[in-house]
Amino acid sequence: MAQRSPNVGMAHLIAESRWTYRQFARAVNRVGAETGLSLRYDESAVAHWLGGTVPRPAVRGCVREAFARRLGRPVTYDEAGLPAPAKSTPTSPPDTVEDMIALGRQDMDPSRRGLMAAGLFSVALTIPGWPDVVGRAEAAAQGRISRIGAHEVDMVVAMTERISELDDRFGGRHARPMAASFMVNTVAPYLRADTSAGVRRAMLSAASDLLYLTGYMAVDEGLHGLAQRYYVKALELAGAAEDHLTYCTTLRGMSVQAVDLGHGAKAVDLADAAAAASPKAGPRMRAFLAGQQAHAAAATGDRATALRHLREAEGAMDRAESRGAAFGSYDPSSLNYHVSQVRYELGDVAGAVEAMRRADQVRSSVYRRARVRHRALLAERELRLGHLEAACATWHRSLDDYPHVQSARADDRVRTMFRLLRPHLRNPAARDLHDRARALTR
Template sequence: MEGMIELGRQDTDPSRRAVLGAGLFSVALTIPGWQDVIGRAEAVHAGRMSRIGMNEVEMVIAMTERISDLDDQFGGRHARPMAASFMVNTVALYLRADATDEVREAMLSAASDLAYLTGYMAVDEGVHGLAQRYYVKALELAGAADDHLAYCTTLRGMSVQAVDLRHGAKAMELADAAAAASPKAGPRMFAFLAGQQAHAAAQTGDRVTALRKIREAESSMERAESRSRAFGSYDPSSLNYHVSQVRYELGDVAGSIEAMRQSDQLRYGVYRRARVRHRATLAERQLELGHLEAACATWHTALDDFPMVQSGRADDRIKAMFGLIRPHIKNATVRDLYERARKAAPSSLVT
């Protein structure tokens, strides 16, 4: 477990030895029984607790869920320092404590989920080397826990990072590995994995595989939705995003716009960061077809949420917007958008 401890120290200030810090303390307030959560964490740091149980596992799971909620709403820059601090100051100590085999395996799984989330937030910030180190640690922890779900989810996350960086072949390799790591996946997870395989295949120009995989994802999603609607996991909005990406990579810009609109309409309101990014992407594609005023209207909807989001990926889309609208600055609609965006965005994105 020392590798995990060292990784955490690279990503947080080790001098901040308050048990959870102000940020994490406020997150803990939202967890039922938070007084007990704080007390247990204090006991670990004070050396009064040498053995952990399922209560500690449940606390790590709950904290990871709350940090994930913050990430969805406000972006990785706000939430990642909390996750890194929690990992090095609390979870790493739990992993070194005595426990039954059942508790230890469960704690390894919980730690894997936290490492994956922290890596995902590093991707959102654009700190890709650090993200990869967290992802590798998440794989190691999932493997030690024999947790196939966490293992394949992390591989898929690595594929998403690769495809966003335009490394299509590597993205396909990782997406295929994720699917192979979970041979007994349920329909929602199968759709989750097939959608990513479709996106990666489309980026490599493999039209046949891309279309086959997106059909498989759609079929699996139909089965999943007929059973239950799962909030916070792969859902119809996510599927439509993959459909949009596949269509765009295969040259169908108009089709990609329609699918992205569908994704936006179906997205749960809590996903503010995704809303900014995907609406800005939609605007870029509208402009690509020459629909300047429609694109400006869509960019305005992205700007509605942008000031509340601290995200490197969202910043990239707003910076791209400035570059795309600058040649049209004499247009009154564009000037209105430019002036609004200039006031809402950091100066580093405007220039």
């Protein structure tokens, strides 16, 4: 229902953002594209909104997020002069386990997968700090349906590792609903079972790992709003378990998500928060965190900070033990990937190609999905240097594994390959690659 009075709040926000009507409309369209909305608003639509027309609920969220990204702070519906979309249930005190169950059930249900995809990545998302989440174990002592012990914790840890292996080999599209089902049907009841304080903390930590992994798989499918929701629940459970490792790992994962979406400043904040929350990190964890700090800083153009963090990551890796943890390890391939990303962001394309080639040479064979994506990225950068035939050869190696991977990010890289090859189809190597890819694409 349209308002009859002018939208003064939106007008103030446009002025604060220093946007023209056309720039504002384009920003809303870009945010909408992330949720699967095909929006084509222009300055005339903005004029209607300012005159009192209320956009539909899904677009209101895009409007609010566009302002938040521009201004670098949360923006409420009221501040934007818009009514908040109606909620189906009344607001109630937060319960991490209830939220986890609701999130997992929605993710398990194929009929709701389209709705989950509409979730919007938010740069203004409130991230619970370590002091805020320590000791907030709403999961404890509610409806004690059974007693659990160390064996149940070991089982959750082992299942999470197995799901992670499947994700690395085949992508997250099929593994994530499996993780959600395990979360709802097994892990959530364990979190409410009777047990000792030590086992409870261990189970909360194991559940936090699972939530982090599920969020990571949502990122792999391009469901960025859903991933954020999983990540925040992982932070809450990590705090309840007093598990600094998973808390920092999750913040770092959120930084990776942000930088890949082009939100450099947010990525820096999250990477720095992860490093600050892990003051006693060992050398491998220090490299893991500093490498992401370097990438995020480079994405904002902060050359000095990026190179400082990169030197720190390289030094920490030199000190690290030769073997890494089976889950979430950071190895020389990962470090070389960060070196490549930093060099690319700072304009050194040749250096980025060199580092990405080193990453590919030392990458473990178990990381099939990463092999597909990173080889495709390497080919894109080889093409930028004008090395068409080398790029085609690298793309061929990426396609060797592509049919075995169910990953939206891998699909995006293949779509990019088709676009970049289009001007070169008179070249026999490019045409051969194009024809092979057409036969393989789903």
